[in-house]
Amino acid sequence: MKYDIQQLIGNTLRWGVSAACLIALIGGGIYLYLHGSEPVPDYTHFDYHEAFRQTQYTTLSGIFGGLASLNAQSWIQFGVLVLILTPILRVLLSLVDFLAEHDWLYALITSIVLGIIISNSIGGF
Secondary structure (H helix, E strand, O other): OHHHHHHHHHHHHHHHHHHHHHHHHHHHHHHHHHHOOOOOOOOOOOOHHHHHHOHHHHOHHHHHHHHHOOOHHHHHHHHHHHHHHHHHHHHHHHHHHHHHOOOHHHHHHHHHHHHHHHHHHHHOO
């Protein structure tokens, strides 16, 4: 049992990072296909108000809404989201492992770490 969960944790990290890279690569490919021949914008001046109006890529509903329509920015943001969620899933799987092994001290420490991660994530909204 111990080896199986350790293998699952390692594979979760490996597959999570690989999936995130693949998703972001798909988004990059879509972006290059749709915008690759356009001239490079002038990035010497950053207009904060213009960037702030494009908030659809900073919400979960905006990201998931853009996936079906093959929106490149949504695919890239989803790849970043998968990359962020991968270590959180690893901590959650570690907690399950420690609880199954009745290792209460490490289960408590892992619960505290998971609580901090979740509270910081929710606090960011």
